[in-house]
Amino acid sequence: MEQPNTNYIDELAGDDTIFRNKLINTIKDELPQEINIYKTNITSGNYNATADNVHKLKHKISVLGMEKSYYLAEKFEKNLKDNSTELQKEFEDVLSSIQGFVAAL
Known part of the structure; x- marks a missing residue:
């Protein structure tokens, strides 16, 4: 599985460490909330709302x-719109990976 990194953030921020830190802090603030909302919606079977969550994530x-x-x-977002949870485990593996990475930033 590919690993998360900050290459794009670093490229976007350039030498502006204040901007880089703002980007990272925004991700650190938003990611856990978005994952929790995703989990609530997938558990309740609200696949349209879950597709919206996946779109943001x-x-x-x-x-x-x-x-x-x-x-x-x-692909998982499209599946959800078709009322299918195919690829859920793979997607949640990605979420676990980024959640751990972001927490360590």
């Missing part, structure tokens, strides 16, 4: 340099 996945995982999230 896939952008954070992308920002964390996980291109393959972004496409996995895209």
